[in-house]
Amino acid sequence: MQIDSAIAECINNVEFIQGRHVKIFEEAFSKYLNVQHVIGCANGTDAIYLALKALNVGYGDEVITAANSFIATSEAITMTGARVVFADVDPETNNISPEDVLSKISDKTKVLLPVCLYGLPVDIKSLNKIAEKYNLRVVADCAQAHGAEINGKSIAGMVDIATYSFFPGKNLGAFGDAGAVATNNSIIAEYVAKLRNHGRGGKYIHDFEGYNMRMDEIQGAILAVKLPFLRGWNQSRRELADIYSQRLNGIGDLKIYKEPEGLKSAYHLYVVETRYREELRKYLLEKGISTGIHYPIPLPVQPAYEYLKLKEADFPVSCNKAKKILSLPIFPEMDKEQHDYIIAYVIEFFKNKERNV
Numbered sequence: 001m002q003i004d005s006a007i008a009e010c011i012n013n014v015e016f017i018q019g020r021h022v023k024i025f026e027e028a029f030s031k032y033l034n035v036q037h038v039i040g041c042a043n044g045t046d047a048i049y050l051a052l053k054a055l056n057v058g059y060g061d062e063v064i065t066a067a068n069s070f071i072a073t074s075e076a077i078t079m080t081g082a083r084v085v086f087a088d089v090d091p092e093t094n095n096i097s098p099e100d101v102l103s104k105i106s107d108k109t110k111v112l113l114p115v116c117l118y119g120l121p122v123d124i125k126s127l128n129k130i131a132e133k134y135n136l137r138v139v140a141d142c143a144q145a146h147g148a149e150i151n152g153k154s155i156a157g158m159v160d161i162a163t164y165s166f167f168p169g170k171n172l173g174a175f176g177d178a179g180a181v182a183t184n185n186s187i188i189a190e191y192v193a194k195l196r197n198h199g200r201g202g203k204y205i206h207d208f209e210g211y212n213m214r215m216d217e218i219q220g221a222i223l224a225v226k227l228p229f230l231r232g233w234n235q236s237r238r239e240l241a242d243i244y245s246q247r248l249n250g251i252g253d254l255k256i257y258k259e260p261e262g263l264k265s266a267y268h269l270y271v272v273e274t275r276y277r278e279e280l281r282k283y284l285l286e287k288g289i290s291t292g293i294h295y296p297i298p299l300p301v302q303p304a305y306e307y308l309k310l311k312e313a314d315f316p317v318s319c320n321k322a323k324k325i326l327s328l329p330i331f332p333e334m335d336k337e338q339h340d341y342i343i344a345y346v347i348e349f350f351k352n353k354e355r356n357v
């Protein structure tokens with residue numbers, strides 16, 4: 001197997017951290033994204049942190065991000081010393097609402113940190129316009145969106161910095177933790193490359209204090225083997241998503257999301273909405289179908305952010321959706337039989353429901 005021999009090569013080379021395979025992967029991923037620079041690092045959270053540090057974000061600054069993301073996004077903001085500011089999301093895309101972003105801008109705002117949630121690219125045109133007007137930088141958290149496109153192009157080339165996670169469950173997953181920063185800015189790239197590795201400018205030269213946020217060589221080797229398959233895997237996610245959308249459209253009270261014109265989701269997750277979420281979940285589980293909720297408690301109302309004193313009413317879209325969203329199974333290897341089985345039981349659930357009212 002290609003992966004076995006890639007791992008064996010790392011061992012034979014006696015390279016365990018940030019060696020030639022990491023470099024090969026960085027170059028391949030930058031070609032894939034069509035950006036000038038990719039800098040591998042230890043995980044997706046560190047990638048966001050490194051991106052924010054490269055933009056000089058720290059104490060006294062504010063960073064605006066989406067209320068419905070995974071906590072890693074906002075943790076990375078806090079790690080810099082900056083203050084987390086949440087914005088609500090658009091009801092049709094689940095991504096950060098440019099209007100709500102506008103209402104959250106203050107004279108301390110430095111960076112917009114939108115998240116391409118579930119794999120769908122954010123409305124980057126509107127966000128870039130806001131950023132230009134208020135002189136802000138934009139970092140896109142693409143941890144769920146490897147291969148997502150806007151008019152055929154990766155979002156990584158449309159923002160100051162894009163960050164990726166290769167956590168095993170992502171569209172492109174390592175066999176452990178790994179992440180990357182992508183940018184067309186060579187000054188940022190050079191800085192991040194040093195920052196992740198103790199500020200090293202040479203073997204014994206430290207230009208500044210940095211961190212140990214390097215990518216393991218074995219992860220780099222595995223990612224380099226897997227990357228050529230990513231396009232096909234994403235294609236198969238898209239086909240599954242399209243069939244879900246066609247066959248579940250109009251069933252019960254299900255809300256099906258459509259990709260806005262020009263945006264191509266990487267379908268990290270396939271999410272629907274129903275006010276019978278808990279019942280449907282339980283029903284599907286009885287049939288051996290496990291589903292997920294991403295995420296049941298929006299960040300502003302998590303115990304971790306009690307100190308911000310935010311209320312559900314401040315984030316009506318995120319908080320309302322959190323009660324209804326359901327992630328149906330989606331993974332590239334799913335076969336037609338499995339897919340039909342899931343769809344049939346979702347339809348069956350709503351048929352039973354109609355009969356009972």
Ligand SMILES: *Cc1c(COP(=O)(O)O)cnc(C)c1O
Binds near residue numbers: 046178
């Ligand atoms: C997975 C994920 C991260 C964090 O990635 P790690 O590699 O687990 O640190 C950040 N943001 C989002 C939206 C994610 O889904």
